[in-house]
Amino acid sequence: MQQFVDQLIQQGYFPGVPSQIVYALAMLLAAFVVLSVFVAPLAGVTSWLERRVWARMQSRVGPNRVGPQGILQWIADGIKNLLKEDIIPTAADKVLFPLAPYVVFVGFLCAFVVIPFGGSLIVADLNIGILYLLAVTSIVVVGILMAGWASNNKWSLLGGMRSAAQIVSYEIPAGLAVLTIVFVAGTMSTQGIIQAQGWAPWDWFFFYSPFTFVAFFLYFTAALAEGNRTPFDIPEAESELVAGYVTEYSGMRFLFFFFAEWGNLYIIGAVATILFLGGWQVPAIPWVTEQPVLKGILQFVVFFIKAYLWVFVSMWVRATLPRVRVDQLMALCWKYMVPLSFVCVVGTAAWMVVWPHGNRWASIAMFVIGVIILGVFGKRVGFQIRHSRPTLYLKPYI
Amino acid sequence: MKALAAYVGNIFETVTTIFEGMSITLSHLVRRPMTVQYPDRIDKPVQETLPLRYRGILEVDMDICTGCLACERVCPITCITIGIDMNKETKQRSFSHFDIDICKCMYCGLCAEICPTGSIRHSQEFEGASYNPAGLVRHFVTKPVSLYKPKKGGETDPTMAKKAEIGQKYLDEFATPEGPGGAGAGEG
Amino acid sequence: MSEAAAPQSEVFHTEDMTINVGPQHPSTHGVLRFVVRTDGEVIKDAIPDVGYLHRSIEKIGEKCTWHGYVPYTDRADYLAAMFANQGFCMAAEKLGSTEVTRRGEFCRVIACELNRLASHLISIGTFGQDIGAVTPFLHALRERETINDLMEEICGARLTYNYIRIGGVGYDITSETCGKITAFLDHFEPIMDEYNRLLSYNKIYIERLVNVAAITKEEAFQYNLVGPNLRACGVKWDIRRDIPYSVYPELDFEIPVGNGEKGTLGDCYDRYWVRIRELEESCKILRQALKMIPKGPAISKVPRKFKPPAGEAYVRVEAPRGDMGFYVVSDGSEYPYRVRIRTGSFTAMAIIDKLSRGIMVADLIALIASLDVDAPEIDR
Numbered sequence: 001m002q003q004f005v006d007q008l009i010q011q012g013y014f015p016g017v018p019s020q021i022v023y024a025l026a027m028l029l030a031a032f033v034v035l036s037v038f039v040a041p042l043a044g045v046t047s048w049l050e051r052r053v054w055a056r057m058q059s060r061v062g063p064n065r066v067g068p069q070g071i072l073q074w075i076a077d078g079i080k081n082l083l084k085e086d087i088i089p090t091a092a093d094k095v096l097f098p099l100a101p102y103v104v105f106v107g108f109l110c111a112f113v114v115i116p117f118g119g120s121l122i123v124a125d126l127n128i129g130i131l132y133l134l135a136v137t138s139i140v141v142v143g144i145l146m147a148g149w150a151s152n153n154k155w156s157l158l159g160g161m162r163s164a165a166q167i168v169s170y171e172i173p174a175g176l177a178v179l180t181i182v183f184v185a186g187t188m189s190t191q192g193i194i195q196a197q198g199w200a201p202w203d204w205f206f207f208y209s210p211f212t213f214v215a216f217f218l219y220f221t222a223a224l225a226e227g228n229r230t231p232f233d234i235p236e237a238e239s240e241l242v243a244g245y246v247t248e249y250s251g252m253r254f255l256f257f258f259f260a261e262w263g264n265l266y267i268i269g270a271v272a273t274i275l276f277l278g279g280w281q282v283p284a285i286p287w288v289t290e291q292p293v294l295k296g297i298l299q300f301v302v303f304f305i306k307a308y309l310w311v312f313v314s315m316w317v318r319a320t321l322p323r324v325r326v327d328q329l330m331a332l333c334w335k336y337m338v339p340l341s342f343v344c345v346v347g348t349a350a351w352m353v354v355w356p357h358g359n360r361w362a363s364i365a366m367f368v369i370g371v372i373i374l375g376v377f378g379k380r381v382g383f384q385i386r387h388s389r390p391t392l393y394l395k396p397y398i
Numbered sequence: 399m400k401a402l403a404a405y406v407g408n409i410f411e412t413v414t415t416i417f418e419g420m421s422i423t424l425s426h427l428v429r430r431p432m433t434v435q436y437p438d439r440i441d442k443p444v445q446e447t448l449p450l451r452y453r454g455i456l457e458v459d460m461d462i463c464t465g466c467l468a469c470e471r472v473c474p475i476t477c478i479t480i481g482i483d484m485n486k487e488t489k490q491r492s493f494s495h496f497d498i499d500i501c502k503c504m505y506c507g508l509c510a511e512i513c514p515t516g517s518i519r520h521s522q523e524f525e526g527a528s529y530n531p532a533g534l535v536r537h538f539v540t541k542p543v544s545l546y547k548p549k550k551g552g553e554t555d556p557t558m559a560k561k562a563e564i565g566q567k568y569l570d571e572f573a574t575p576e577g578p579g580g581a582g583a584g585e586g
Numbered sequence: 587m588s589e590a591a592a593p594q595s596e597v598f599h600t601e602d603m604t605i606n607v608g609p610q611h612p613s614t615h616g617v618l619r620f621v622v623r624t625d626g627e628v629i630k631d632a633i634p635d636v637g638y639l640h641r642s643i644e645k646i647g648e649k650c651t652w653h654g655y656v657p658y659t660d661r662a663d664y665l666a667a668m669f670a671n672q673g674f675c676m677a678a679e680k681l682g683s684t685e686v687t688r689r690g691e692f693c694r695v696i697a698c699e700l701n702r703l704a705s706h707l708i709s710i711g712t713f714g715q716d717i718g719a720v721t722p723f724l725h726a727l728r729e730r731e732t733i734n735d736l737m738e739e740i741c742g743a744r745l746t747y748n749y750i751r752i753g754g755v756g757y758d759i760t761s762e763t764c765g766k767i768t769a770f771l772d773h774f775e776p777i778m779d780e781y782n783r784l785l786s787y788n789k790i791y792i793e794r795l796v797n798v799a800a801i802t803k804e805e806a807f808q809y810n811l812v813g814p815n816l817r818a819c820g821v822k823w824d825i826r827r828d829i830p831y832s833v834y835p836e837l838d839f840e841i842p843v844g845n846g847e848k849g850t851l852g853d854c855y856d857r858y859w860v861r862i863r864e865l866e867e868s869c870k871i872l873r874q875a876l877k878m879i880p881k882g883p884a885i886s887k888v889p890r891k892f893k894p895p896a897g898e899a900y901v902r903v904e905a906p907r908g909d910m911g912f913y914v915v916s917d918g919s920e921y922p923y924r925v926r927i928r929t930g931s932f933t934a935m936a937i938i939d940k941l942s943r944g945i946m947v948a949d950l951i952a953l954i955a956s957l958d959v960d961a962p963e964i965d966r
Contacts, residue, residue, distance in 0.1 A: 057423045058724035061433040154605045158627070158947070230718060231790055239613040239716045240948050320419045320784070322791045323718025325948045326627055336409065377421060384425035388776035393430035412789040422784045423721055432728045451742035451757060472890075474654030506657035506748045507756070512890070520742065 034112055043263040044074030050262070050315045057319040084251035089152060092248065096150035100143050101249070101256035107139030108260040108267065114190050115270045118280050118299035122191060129190035130178055133271060134171070137226065140260065141167040144228075144235065144245050147257075151248040159244025162326055163235035167226050169333040174222035176341035177215040180348040181205050181275045184212065184358075194279030206276040207366035208358055211347035216276045218341050220310065223268040225329070228261065230318040237323055269310030270303070277306050445522040453505045453520040456498050458538045462561050463517040465493065465545040469509035477502035478509060478518075483542070491545050496538040501531055515548065516565025602630060605947075609638050613716045613951045616961025620938070622950065629950055632942035634935045640965040647914075647925030652678050652752060652892040655922065660746035662927055663963035665708055668694075668701035669905035670912075670927070671750035676831065677901040677914040678752045678922075682894035687886050690754030691833045692879040696767065697740060697749055697759075699868045699875070703774075704733040705906035706861045706868075709958040713858055714785050716955040717794050722785040729777055732770055739763050752892060754885030764876050771869050778865055786862060795858060796849030799941040799953040806852070809937040812930040813908020815957055818844035818860045819852035825904035837874050839867045854956040861958070893920055907931050907958055931963040 008014070014022050048063065048071055055062025063070040088097055113136075114129040116122040126132050141164055148160015182188055184205055185196040197204050205212050225232035236244035246257050273279055280299035282288060288295050324332065355362075385392070434440060448454070470478045481494040510519045528534050548562075603626075608619040617638035623630040643662050647655050659674045660667035672694055679686060686694075711726030734744040740759055741749035749756050785791055801811065806819040816823055824841045826834040842863035844856030896918040902911045908930025915924040934957040942950050 053427070054720075056431060057426045058721050059426060059429065059432045059728050060724060061431050061435065154603055161626075233718070234948070237718060237948070239718065240951050242611060316420060316423060319721045320423045321416065321719060322714065322785070322788065322794060323948075324790055325794055325946060327946070328790075328793055336405075377417065380418070380421040381425045384422050384780065385429065388780045389429050389773070391430045392428055408789070415787055415789045419784050419788055422780060426721075432731065449739040449742070451740075452738060453742040472651075472654065474650050474657060504657055504746065505743060506746075507742060508653065508657070508748075511756070 031109075035109065038117075039109065039112060039263055040259075042266055043259050044078065045071065046262040046265055046311060047077070047258065048073045049312075050318075053312065053315045054319050057316070078255060081255040082252050084254075086251040086253065087248075089248050091152040093150035093152065096146045097248075098253065100147035100150060101253040101260075103143030103146060104140050104260045105143075105256050107136060107143060108264050110136040110139070111267045115267065116190055116194065116274070116280060116303065118296045118303060120296065121300065125189055125191045127187070127189050127192075130182065130188045130193070130271075130275075133190075133267075134175055134178065137264075137267070138167065138171060140226075140264075147249070148235075148245040151245070153248050155241045155243075156245045156247050159235040159237075159241045159247070162241075163228060163245060165326070166228075166232065166235065166329060169330060170222045170225040170232075170337075173218050173333065173337040173341040174226060176338070176345050177219035177222065178275060180212055180215045180341075180344050183345070183348050183352060184208055190274050190279075193274055194281060197278040197281055199278060199281040199283045201278075201370075202360070202363040202367040203281075204276060204278040206278075207363045207370065209348060209351045209362060210366065211344045211351060212276065213366055213370075214340065215344040215348070216272065218337055218344065219275065220268070220272055220313075222333075222337060223271070224314060224317065225333075227264045227268055227314075229265070229314055231321040231324050232329060233318075233323060234326055234329060265311045265314055266307060268314065269307035272310050273303060273306040279303055279306075445524070448522045452522055453507050453510075454522050454524045455500055455520070455526050456503060456509070456518060456536070457521045457523075458496060458498070459517045459519075459561055459565060460493065460496065460538055460543045461517075461558065462515045462546045462565050463493070463496070463543075464515055464548065465491065466514060468512045468514070469518050472508045472512050474506065474508065475502050475504055482545070492542040493539045493545070494542060498536045498538070499534065500526055500536060501534040510568075513565075513569070515546065515562065516567070516569040517546075519565070519568050600625065607632070607950070608635075613712075613955065614961070615712060615954070615959060618954075618959070618961050618964070620950070620954075622942070622947070624947060627946045627948075629942050629945055629947060632938060632950055634938050636932075636935060636961075636964050638965065639961045641962075643966045644925050644927060647922050649921065651920050652894070652922060653890075655925065656751060657746065657748040659927075660748055661962065662966050663905065663907065663910075663929065663931075663960055664745055665960055665963075666701055666705040666906045667745065667747050668698045668749060669903050669910055671747060672698060672832075673901055673903045673905075673910050673912040673927075674914070674925070675750050675752045676903065677899045677912040678892070678894060680899040680901060681897055681914060681916045682752070682888075682892060684753050684888055685886050687754050687883050688833075688880050689758070689882040690884045690886070692875055693755040693759050693884055694750055695832055695834070695837070695875045696872060696879070697737070697747070697755070699872045700733055700736060700740075700767070701747075702868045702906050703865060703872075704730045704737075706865050707733075709906070710781075710785075710858065710861055710865075713952075713955045713958075714791070716951050717791060719785055719788075719791065722781060725777070725781060725784070729774060732773075736763065736767055736770060739766065751885060751888075753888035754883070756885070758884040759879070764879070767872065768876055771872060775866075775869060778862070782862065786859070792848055792855060794948075795855035795952060795956070796853055798854045798949045799945060799956070800850040800853040801937065801941065802852060805937065805940070809940070810933040811908070811937065812933065813905065814860045814864060815857055815908060815930070815934055817842065818857040820844055820846075825902050825909055829902055831901075831903065833875075833878075836878070837871050839871050839874075842867060854952050857956040857958075891920055893918060905930065907934075907960060907963060927966055929963045929966065931957075931959040931961075934959050935964055 009019055009022060051073070052062040052070070063073040066073045066076045088094070111133055113124050114122070114126055114133055144163040145160045148156045148163065151157070181193060185193040187193060187196070201207060206216050207213065228235050235241075236246060241247070246254060249257060280303040282295065282298050282302055288298060434444070436444060465480070465482050467480055470480050477499045479495065479497045481496075482491055483494045484491045505520070507520060513519070526534065603624050605622045605624060606619060607622050608614040609617045614620070619635040619638065620632045621635060622632045641661065643658055646658050650658060656671055656674060659670035662670040678684070707726040707730045711723040714722035714726075737747060738744050740763055741747045741757055801815070801819050803819050803821055806816050806821060811819070820843050822841050822843050825831070827841055842860050844852055844860055846853070846856060848855050894916045896916055898913070898915040900911060900913045902909050909928070910930065911928035913924075913926040913928070914922055917923040938953060938957070941953055945953065
């Protein structure tokens, strides 16, 4: 990005304009492009897909009327929300209440700075990328707390408090799980971590050692908790707290909260892909590597599919699990996940002492174990189908 | 040691039950949804798929109504109002109005059961929405209709016979417990 | 769960928070209101406020004929209308010494047990929903939809049946419908198995319910709990067996009681689990009743102007929410002199205040769901 702008300046496209202003404008333009071309449709389509996937898991159909198979539902919902009255309760804090959705939104959007879209497509390859990511996503909790407090509603306040406690606690296992990969990769740059892995599954950090294998699940669970997703959606638990911190919001501000929530799902998946699943690595086949455009596209597709798989998994988890209670949430974090993540960190360190360059056979063995688990799972799915309501409907649409 | 076993057991149980639950939800992705996409995306109208006993909006066949007022009397909610005029010259009695307020009607089916000719009956229709409450009052008498008198030895007029037959069939199949499939047709 | 309040300093003191749960709240199962006083997440007390759904059904009974009141009893508990039908009709039959035909009794049992399935499915489905699992709720409703279709075939309505009449049932169950019910049961039993594996055995779900708001036997007696709530405390009391009515004595079924297998006896999980097992028992009863159903008329001859001799009758039926009692007084006229309905949900409301002390807000939701209170039945 920076090189590109530098080139433009050198070629004399902006005579007499200070370079800082050009940089700032270029950044704004990049942010706009990322937001409007990628993030907004992504969050929107995710919201639609979640409803469709959910519906099918519940023997329903889901939204299928707006556009082909209802894929434009998110635009209809967005327009409807934009046209709604923007209600600010009389008792609400007049400054913080309108501000809170934007804080949440900023926290989520800033994460896209270090998330690559491909081998060369990244807004900024910071050398502290992962650290930046952890820091920036924590801004969200400030926004949620603001929303909870400023609404001047007891349900909102309870939701905000729960969210604060939850996100602060789950930063620790998430951070420790990330730390294991930082150990192995020896860098915090997101591109650097991806380059330290290969395209083949056994070259991924996911299968690097049993400890990183566990660390992946710890990271994913903690990320779900940070993203306020079921089974950790206690801040907005609709059957307990009505809607938690979003109870008093309406119209566009309400939209922003959910924009952030669904966009955040992609960030969870993308970070998991960067850290554990080999990012955008594609096989070094000559006819691919020789063509930069094709390679770029392929890398984007590979990365997107891997990241979106975890978006799907989080929808799936949400459709399956009940919600935990506040004290159980804390117990899960401090009694189970934090000790386990420490074990992972120490184990990975020990592993690296024994095999400084990794143990290829262990990786392959872990990969085989992973495949076996998937196989058992598939078999179980087959059993469920045969066991009850065996009428199949294989068409993904209706 | 026991505590450790419980600790590991907890983790194991959580993971396996979540694993099981997720396999069930995933398997439902390929099973048939149950939704009936009601107004348009169905093979045939819902009204046609409803069972015979379905208690929809009441309809009255004025041609075979005897004006016995049994339905008006039995209705627990008095949603049926019947008016009968007598022509002083011809001594002919005729309906001045026969209104059913489906706003009030609770579809209990008592009127349909008590009707001797099967003139008042529940249809399969249920889409009764209207823009104002007055639109929900069904008027069955638009011009004065004279009362029906069942003839001894069966109906002779073919159109009337058809109507009477429909009413009787309705009574047989729906309104009496002794209808076909009723007494003695049971067992498994 | 609750710990002794920390000593409060002079400068930094905390205040109780008063929250209104309801009347419009996603998990109050109708319109209920609880005035909850909490210290953060921990509840100090929760006072139920009922009456938002009062329709004076009992008073209406004095203005209707005996036959005409039956459709109104549907509305007393619209999730289990069949039982209110049966309760009132049994009371009227007792007053008028009316015989019920044998086939009528079996039709009643079949319809009632189907209705019990539907009602319990709602109960366990919304239970999952309140705990946060949305999929099981819709799976339960999906099965209930089939039951509603069967009900539609049997009596023409999906919710307010008006099926059971004085002297028998309104419409006979045809052999075709009997076959459909059997086919449904064959389909339903594996579904319940799957439902258990999806929700009931889920560790998170179990953890949410065990040891929450446990009711002891003594408390259950003191607060006059009935039905599954009472049986979850380990008391084997079921009107169908202990004060037999209809043809239940001829049928072979078990009465599931709570045994505290996951936690304490009488906790939320026990109340949930008793209902799951009652579903299985209902399936068993249905299969037997479908086999045993005799030939004959479905309703006995009852005069159109039903005028029972003056007197009073109290009849109890085992509804899904427990003992439903009908106290009916006749003065010999065409209209009941007084109708009084005693319902299980109403008494269950009283214990909420006691149990809610010291539990968390999320547990209160689980407690309300586990008692399976139903707003129309509370207020009538």
